[in-house]
Amino acid sequence: MSKILIISGPTATGKTSLAIKLAKKYNGQIISADSRQIYRGLDIGTGKDHPKNQTIHLIDIINPNQAFSSAEYRQLALEQINQIHSQGKLPIIVGGTGLYIDSLINPRHTFSIKPNFILRFILNHLSTPTLQSILKFLDSKTYNSLNHSDSLNPHRLIRKIEISLSLKNLKSEKTKLDNYLHISLTAPNDYLFPRIDQRIDQRLQAGLLSEIKSLLTQYNWSHPGLNTLAYKEFKPYFDKVSFVKGRSDEAERDFVLKSCIQRWRFDEHAYARRQKTWFKKIPGINFIDISKSDFNQQIDKLVANFLSS
RNA sequence: CCAACGGGAGCCGGACGGUUAGGCAAAGGUCUGUAAAACCUUCGUAAGCAGGUUCAACUCCUGCCCGUUGGA
Numbered sequence: 143m144s145k146i147l148i149i150s151g152p153t154a155t156g157k158t159s160l161a162i163k164l165a166k167k168y169n170g171q172i173i174s175a176d177s178r179q180i181y182r183g184l185d186i187g188t189g190k191d192h193p194k195n196q197t198i199h200l201i202d203i204i205n206p207n208q209a210f211s212s213a214e215y216r217q218l219a220l221e222q223i224n225q226i227h228s229q230g231k232l233p234i235i236v237g238g239t240g241l242y243i244d245s246l247i248n249p250r251h252t253f254s255i256k257p258n259f260i261l262r263f264i265l266n267h268l269s270t271p272t273l274q275s276i277l278k279f280l281d282s283k284t285y286n287s288l289n290h291s292d293s294l295n296p297h298r299l300i301r302k303i304e305i306s307l308s309l310k311n312l313k314s315e316k317t318k319l320d321n322y323l324h325i326s327l328t329a330p331n332d333y334l335f336p337r338i339d340q341r342i343d344q345r346l347q348a349g350l351l352s353e354i355k356s357l358l359t360q361y362n363w364s365h366p367g368l369n370t371l372a373y374k375e376f377k378p379y380f381d382k383v384s385f386v387k388g389r390s391d392e393a394e395r396d397f398v399l400k401s402c403i404q405r406w407r408f409d410e411h412a413y414a415r416r417q418k419t420w421f422k423k424i425p426g427i428n429f430i431d432i433s434k435s436d437f438n439q440q441i442d443k444l445v446a447n448f449l450s451s
Numbered sequence: 452c453c454a455a456c457g458g459g460a461g462c463c464g465g466a467c468g469g470u471u472a473g474g475c476a477a478a479g480g481u482c483u484g485u486a487a488a489a490c491c492u493u494c495g496u497a498a499g500c501a502g503g504u505u506c507a508a509c510u511c512c513u514g515c516c517c518g519u520u521g522g523a
Contacts, residue, residue: 211484291481291491
């Protein structure tokens, strides 16, 4: 049975560099599980900072104005895994998008129901209580099974309605990864957050603002790719820049910029928290605390054991 | 020294003589074709100090302290 390595964890824990290291050591090929690095042109803000000659599959595969989904990801990733296995190499899946990783190890039947964008467009204009009534009418069983959080979540309600309106029979997905080692990097918040903040400063210095500026010549804020951390927070700033030309407003612009950066910082913290929540509940995961000094040895031991078994 | 304005949870902050402001942060959570999305819960019962008015004061009055701005 062919083996697979999975590396997950919140942002700023060094997943990619670990993956590169392991790929070199064990003749591996890296597959990204990152819902934002799939976009071309979002480089600095999504942290595509690996060496240029290092191949990472499933990054830069679509444009920022295109939609993407976990089901599409699943399909592409499975293809990649097969291909890498056929070359006799070790696939290393690395990323922070819990849903994408989950789509590989825990697929579900609703993947056979495709999105209906016309329906979504219409439903998007309705209030949450209305969506609730619609779902209750169509499928009261599903509606009643929703927890408090999901029953107030328009995105999730719309998807449920979409499923209940679909006439297709649900067919279960058979392909499911099983012979894998799942390592999840983690760290306490008071260790992780300063690292995040530091990386934010680096990305600003690396020219994030000019990257956004050039993206905006082709794309706009309503495109799915721009609804991304490190990008979406700067909308107020760029709105200001384009509407106000007077130099007298420089101080004000600077103030707006500062508040955008602050917003971004907070959003990154919240994101890291959500990621940790996600990985916490995945069974069979091996957590490695990167704030501990011996974490590299722990990883080496885990991987060596797994590959020799 | 004088004047004006202000003083509230870790921060911002609207209102207001009595009922949860709200937002941010922080922490926890939900999760299956938007997931770096979207959504939920918790948490903070707080008012510079000393008095007074009042059944009731963050809110009104007096004094003091502190801060900002303006003036000498």
